[in-house]
Amino acid sequence: MEPKATTTGLPQDTHFMEITLEAHQVVPPPPTSTFDHVKNRVKETFFPDDPLRHFKGQPVRKKWILGMQYVFPILQWGPNYNLKLLRSDIIAGLTIASLAIPQGISYAKLASLPPIVGLYSSFVPPLVYAVLGSSRDLAVGPVSIASLILGSMLRQAVSPSADPVLFLQLAFSATFFAGLFQASLGFLRLGFIIDFLSKATLVGFMAGAAIIVSLQQLKSLLGIIHFTKEMGLVQVLTSVFKHTNEWSWQTILMGLCFLCFLLVTRHISLRRPNLFWVSAVAPLASVILSTILVVAFKAQNHGISVIGKLQQGLNPPSWNMLRFHGSHLGLLMKTGLITGIISLTEGIAVGRTFAALKSYQVDGNKEMIAIGLMNIVGSATSCYVTTGAFSRSAVNHNAGAKTAVSNIIMSMTVMVTLLFLMPLFRYTPNVVLGAIIVTAVIGLIDIPSAHAIWKVDKFDFLVLVCAFLGVLLISVQGGLAIAVGISILKILMQITRPKTAMLGNIPGTDIYRNTDQYKDAVGVPGFLILSIEAPINFANTNYLNERILRWVEEHESEQDPKGLSGIRYVLLDLSAVSSIDTSGVSLLMDIRKALDKKDLDLVLVNPIGEVMEKLNKADGAKVLIGQDSLFLTVGEAVASLSCAMKSS
């Protein structure tokens, strides 16, 4: 009969004995001073990428060169630049310029700014970024969502039609604050703040914002003159259907034609990535074609509104227009903060995406400084908030851009436009600009990602929906705030209600795993083995106390099949407890006391470095880590204690 007894699925006695002989001690980590502790913490918090590691052990001269290259990445790739790279960059630069010019004009109108400010913003910032930025694919310029937010927030205080100069001053000042805020985040190495915008939040937010932006285009697409100043879904649709008498069939016809043309070219480029240039040149082609049509048919006299006369010449200085005091200061800082964070998020995400594709690294904090400085310089040279735009960067990448020189080429092309070609835009119809914006923002509605999120994590999808509906029904900032709030709440809830699992032995091994997940894992008579799967801190000690005692209560009365007594030891596997605080240490002592009253022993398994250290330091907790109540693995604990149980 004996051989049979060893196949009951429970760990075999001989196996136990063997392991007991090799039982290992849990040791606290080597002692470190409080100063070292704080130093390490600060280093991991603010310098997780260890930016100085390349400097170590280098001669002083080399350190200087590395330092300059760190501040000005252009010095890194500049010296090795050659004609072959230049050829690629020229092609890419011209391609994105053809996209940047109509988009610049359109986005400036979205922000209620004069169209030319959009072109100014595509001239200076790309030059600054080319010197300071570390991404090779980012195409810099104004972007739709930041333009939308900037315009809508400033319109709360000042009407762009009633007081255009003040509005312009506010726009440049908000840009300055956005840049200051971005650069400070990078400089103070607080870049991780943008990490709190999760992918789900962004997908929902972008989709909502894209719809809001598209709705705003109904003004130019339908030719409505008296359009609402509100942004909400309901208000815009009400306004649209209240002014049906203003709808202009000529405008609608023209809009539909160009919208179809742009969407078809977009579709072609999506299907055949090597035909990326089809959608890249389509906007400029539409602008040219529609302008010719207007001029040919004198359509401006038939209800089709056109841009009108545009100024000529390069960016005028605007530092004297920045306002650092007065009643609007609060609004300006808030606008700067929100547009700054949003445009930073887009810029960094775009940079990281393409860096991963070409496997180089972009340093988030360095990028923030680059984007921030670019906006500060921009605010002094008649530019509004700019960042790395997703659609244009994708075109830049597909067009074969090799370095930031493509930004310089684009900038030069915009310069030529500003100097010589501005009169050509006089008769460009607004309806085409609307169609260009709609086509651009449609790409922000990312249904495949939303579907993937739905499949993997329902809670993340809820966050997405909240961001989406919040943006549509409340406001752009409101939706964002709600989504971030829910995401953080989720993290806090996970901390407040950490998972506890009962572990069982996988027969024939000394591996112990969650009995819910591993159906073949079986309990060991006399033992209740629980694993706690979260840091233990003040926010969850009360819960853990109740939950662990409930586990004990539920299993206390259970008789094991052989009719032996119930549980005798409660093992807490602390492998997954990454940290503990004073409340957590008290919790363990409280549980020990509560178990003592029930005549059960508490055994801790594998407390990791920090946890072990704190248990060591707390006076009363010494009993927790004595002989027979602390083991390195569950297997060793069960083996050793089973022997003790038998012999007693």
Next chain:
Amino acid sequence: MEPKATTTGLPQDTHFMEITLEAHQVVPPPPTSTFDHVKNRVKETFFPDDPLRHFKGQPVRKKWILGMQYVFPILQWGPNYNLKLLRSDIIAGLTIASLAIPQGISYAKLASLPPIVGLYSSFVPPLVYAVLGSSRDLAVGPVSIASLILGSMLRQAVSPSADPVLFLQLAFSATFFAGLFQASLGFLRLGFIIDFLSKATLVGFMAGAAIIVSLQQLKSLLGIIHFTKEMGLVQVLTSVFKHTNEWSWQTILMGLCFLCFLLVTRHISLRRPNLFWVSAVAPLASVILSTILVVAFKAQNHGISVIGKLQQGLNPPSWNMLRFHGSHLGLLMKTGLITGIISLTEGIAVGRTFAALKSYQVDGNKEMIAIGLMNIVGSATSCYVTTGAFSRSAVNHNAGAKTAVSNIIMSMTVMVTLLFLMPLFRYTPNVVLGAIIVTAVIGLIDIPSAHAIWKVDKFDFLVLVCAFLGVLLISVQGGLAIAVGISILKILMQITRPKTAMLGNIPGTDIYRNTDQYKDAVGVPGFLILSIEAPINFANTNYLNERILRWVEEHESEQDPKGLSGIRYVLLDLSAVSSIDTSGVSLLMDIRKALDKKDLDLVLVNPIGEVMEKLNKADGAKVLIGQDSLFLTVGEAVASLSCAMKSS
């Protein structure tokens, strides 16, 4: 030479082979529907104690009885009540009454309310609690900190001397809101909100509040007439030394004598717990003695201020004084919220402390409902905010209280006082009340706990200091808000910067542990084994990406001593990753791609239930969990992959 090769400290090949044979599969948890998922989540979040578990499988009649007992705990212990228990409860009840009467009068003055309101509040609420409460040791009545906050917040809007009726109305209304808020928290099972007040926060906050309360007593202790209405340390001390001409030596002398007497009795009771009654009756003895002294020497004519004439009779109804509209509503709700949370925290903490001593359970959410209802009833019967007071409950416990009947006895004693003994307090000097308050709040300064926190966790100590200084220098609510903010920030920081550790093999076993903590753990050539010690989510994916690639970079170039190639496999031990979201799944895929480019293989080890489930669901993540890239333990992974490495 061969036997020597096996003692190099590295796992032995034969050992590997043996384990490979038993390699185990990682299985996803059994599939559950989204509904079950949500149900489980809701249950763990709101019903972690599974309050209905005693109801399961009971006949209907029994269920009814259990239900009534659940709502009215008095039905649970009432039927078994006997004379022996009553004797203990009478002794305890009389003891706490002797403490409650002088403290009630003093605390009401602290809240700028008529002294008699303090006695009213010691009459009705204890009766309500005796029926609804589940703690057997809680002594209910007004407490110092809630009185302080209530008074100081309401004084911002209304002066208690200029408009005493309005002030009283506001106090009762704030009490109503506090009760409503407390009961709602319990009813909605949101009790965990008070868990966010960590022990460190409370120790710092209590100490700061004790000093603020003591400073306020300088008015009566020094006999100052024109005292500041501010609460801050600086303002009070300025006011005290600006009015030195008002200091009255008779008052100071009397104050010092009684303060010494009270402190000595307190010291005696602390040293000899069986002499608890010495400090328990000292306040009443002081009141009686000082009143006799005043009457004997006609001291009220010699600069000693006395309470004055007090009303007689039981609590008048006050529901018609509750204000639910008007300009003060916002302040009332805020005051109710803050005093409600603070008094709840004290009441629940006290209840839990003594429940743990006598090993019974108090249900936090049920207690909240009891305390909340008690305050709602109180607000309609001329009582202000009450809760379980720490000092009185300790006396109650020491005096041998067995059930909530001791509260009923106390309440009856207060009733007798209200009906017949009020004229006796007419000549009680205010200075004695001040001395009673100072002696009571000194116990809130918990230096041993502060020292223990300093020893175990420096960051917790920082939270403590912030709460302490915030209360002293900013405001009571401000200090509390800062401390809670910092505590939550700490949790978020832990999430944003999770720990990663390199694991090594403990020679002669297949245990793998952190090489920093276990100095004898050695790396395995060809493998980089990392463990991630936190949930992976949007807030830390960027950090983890950078950090893991930095680990790889640092070890890539390392040659192992035998001159073999560098690392070949990167193992991520996910045992401690308690959850993952969509961003986390993307992170793992990104890391895989990045490692692919370096010609390294990514291997996952022991993803627990939820993580495995999500990896299974995500389309692109299937490659992550294929053969040879997913193992149940690090040991099995190393064994199996070593074989593969050798054979290739």
